[in-house]
Amino acid sequence: MLVGDSLSSLDEFALIQSLNYKKQSNNFHNKLGVIKGIGDDAAVVQTRSGSQLVMTCDTMVETIHFNPYTMLDEDVGYKAMASNLSDIAAMGAIPKYALISLSIPKHYSTFRLKKIYKGLYECANYFEIAVIGGDTTKSPKHLNISITLVGEVESNQALFRSNAKVNDLVFTTGYLGCSAAGLDYLLKVKQKQLMLGQIPMNFLPLVKQHRRPTPQIKAGRILLQSRRCHALNDVSDGLSSEASEICEASNVGFLFDEVKLPIHPQLREYGQLIGKSPLDWIMYGGEDYQLLGTVSKADVVHIQNRFQQEGIPFFIVGEVVAQKGVQMKDAYGNIKKIHKKGYNHFN
Numbered sequence: 179m180l181v182g183d184s185l186s187s188l189d190e191f192a193l194i195q196s197l198n199y200k201k202q203s204n205n206f207h208n209k210l211g212v213i214k215g216i217g218d219d220a221a222v223v224q225t226r227s228g229s230q231l232v233m234t235c236d237t238m239v240e241t242i243h244f245n246p247y248t249m250l251d252e253d254v255g256y257k258a259m260a261s262n263l264s265d266i267a268a269m270g271a272i273p274k275y276a277l278i279s280l281s282i283p284k285h286y287s288t289f290r291l292k293k294i295y296k297g298l299y300e301c302a303n304y305f306e307i308a309v310i311g312g313d314t315t316k317s318p319k320h321l322n323i324s325i326t327l328v329g330e331v332e333s334n335q336a337l338f339r340s341n342a343k344v345n346d347l348v349f350t351t352g353y354l355g356c357s358a359a360g361l362d363y364l365l366k367v368k369q370k371q372l373m374l375g376q377i378p379m380n381f382l383p384l385v386k387q388h389r390r391p392t393p394q395i396k397a398g399r400i401l402l403q404s405r406r407c408h409a410l411n412d413v414s415d416g417l418s419s420e421a422s423e424i425c426e427a428s429n430v431g432f433l434f435d436e437v438k439l440p441i442h443p444q445l446r447e448y449g450q451l452i453g454k455s456p457l458d459w460i461m462y463g464g465e466d467y468q469l470l471g472t473v474s475k476a477d478v479v480h481i482q483n484r485f486q487q488e489g490i491p492f493f494i495v496g497e498v499v500a501q502k503g504v505q506m507k508d509a510y511g512n513i514k515k516i517h518k519k520g521y522n523h524f525n
């Protein structure tokens with residue numbers, strides 16, 4: 179990076195890399211018991227007890243992650259907590275403690291902040307997370323909420339992006355693309371603080387997925403306990419981006435099967451209405467917070483059964499191949515390359 183380079187010339191992931199690469203020695207990390215540092219959904223560190231700590235933080239910034247047309251105040255708190263929980267789920271870990279950092283512009287009333295915290299505690303209480311601290315400051319213009327989550331995982335069992343193996347099957351734990359379509363709808367309607375009751379029934383699942391995604395903690399635990407899941411990631415930036423992350427970390431490729439990608443009926447309907455392919459939202463939309471992972475063919479039936487017992491969807495959507503990168507096979511058997519495109523903060 180050159181002095182004075184503008185951020186817009188840099189990719190978000192390249193920026194993280196350039197700020198952190200080779201700044202600390204491996205010995206130093208080993209001494210401190212770092213099992214997994216930068217580069218996965220959460221960090222994993224050794225403790226003196228038998229288990230390991232899992233830590234992550236994610237931020238929501240007004241105008242970037244939400245605005246008055248897309249979210250109710252309660253939803254902002256709920257989603258800030260849920261998106262962090264999702265990174266813990268992607269490690270197969272159990273979330274436990276949260277620290278909340280809040281930066282508030284002058285025009286926010288305590289009434290609105292209480293609503294944000296109502297949603298935040300709704301999510302924290304449901305998933306049995308103890309809120310144990312945080313930080314509060316003024317902000318020049320927009321609200322900023324950042325959450326640090328700490329969880330626990332059985333020693334050396336955490337699921338990484340880096341263990342996918344050629345011939346594994348690729349799965350997701352639910353429908354993708356709905357959140358992005360819900361966002362599209364809300365931005366088109368453009369009505370401030372739109373209540374659920376004002377939204378036509380057929381668009382409700384899309385809006386709900388955008389405002390209140392369910393972090394897949396239970397799915398992550400099933401996958402870890404099965405001891406048969408090879409790689410795992412959560413889908414915050416879109417399927418193409420998250421698949422690329424697993425492929426890069428594992429040094430493999432993914433071949434998605436277009437006819438196997440599940441399309442939510444309301445996503446299909448909304449796509450038809452506005453003339454857009456659901457595949458665009460699925461591949462490049464993001465914020466669904468489902469899990470994307472790989473499992474060996476021999477073990478897939480066992481895992482499928484466990485998901486069925488728990489009533490959680492499990493869709494096989496492709497396979498892991500030796501050819502690097504992400505590809506898509508269409509209904510006619512034609513294969514095309516999928517570029518790593520998706521939500522990226524700086525381009």
Ligand SMILES: Nc1ncnc2c1ncn2[C@@H]1O[C@H](COP(=O)(O)OP(=O)(O)OP(=O)(O)O)[C@@H](O)[C@H]1O
Pocket residue numbers: 194197198215216217218219220221235236265414415
């Ligand atoms: N400013 C930073 N300094 C050091 N490490 C960072 C920084 N920002 C992100 N990271 C690390 O980079 C890795 C990738 O982060 P990223 O935010 O893309 O993952 P994610 O939280 O799973 O995705 P998303 O934020 O889209 O939900 C993680 O290990 C994260 O801890």
Ligand SMILES: Cc1ncc(C[n+]2csc(CCOP(=O)(O)O)c2C)c(N)n1
Pocket residue numbers: 236237241242243244245248361414415463464465521
């Ligand atoms: C008003 C508004 N405009 C656009 C978006 C879309 N969006 C913002 S951040 C992000 C990726 C996840 O965030 P991160 O990578 O920071 O975890 C996506 C898909 C939105 N939610 N609200």
Ligand SMILES: [Mg+2]
Pocket residue numbers: 218219264265268411412413414
């Ligand atoms: Mg993640």
Ligand SMILES: [Mg+2]
Pocket residue numbers: 235236
């Ligand atoms: Mg993040």
Ligand SMILES: [Mg+2]
Pocket residue numbers: 414415521
């Ligand atoms: Mg992101």
